[in-house]
Amino acid sequence: GAVVSQHPSWVICKSGTSVKIECRSLDFQATTMFWYRQFPKQSLMLMATSNEGSKATYEQGVEKDKFLINHASLTLSTLTVTSAHPEDSSFYICSAGGSGGETQYFGPGTRLLVL
């Protein structure tokens, strides 16, 4: 299957700082990437759909000014958590592919801890 990487794998930051997470599709071009958040013992919650060269589409209840998404190329999407607070601490996972019912391939996830 296709390979998706994320960087960093974990990050600890102070409240009020911004954190950038990168998601790369290593062996295929992805016009669509997705960003999810997962809290302990819960399933994945879709935050936003990222399309290359256009603005991301955010799910209801997700603040677009807080979670900035950039999809500048067919292999890279970034999620920036701005002015992070402890309640933003979570496991963030990206996926690539999936347009038109195709398979989404997931990255390994980034664990964010905001102190």
Next chain:
Amino acid sequence: EDQVTQSPEALRLQEGESSSLNCSYTVSGLRGLFWYRQDPGKGPEFLFTLYSAGEEKEKERLKATLTKKESFLHITAPKPEDSATYLCAGGTDKLIFGTGTRLQVFP
């Protein structure tokens, strides 16, 4: 409202004890039914995609089947390394995930 429901929530099996996981779905415009495996602290790993009722796919000890309302993940003679959370998702232009079945296989 689109919905995907998985059962049971948790399942404990003895090694070699076969069983099935259930995924019920109500998804408008379904384009595919997806199964993933997720280990603790990791991203989901793709297992199967099913597109039409009656379709079956197999991989080692796992077999996925699909009807018009449900999908089943059959695990034959499981081993401890099959322990994980199994996620089912209905696909349209995005994935709608169930809450998962947490499987534990004991030696």
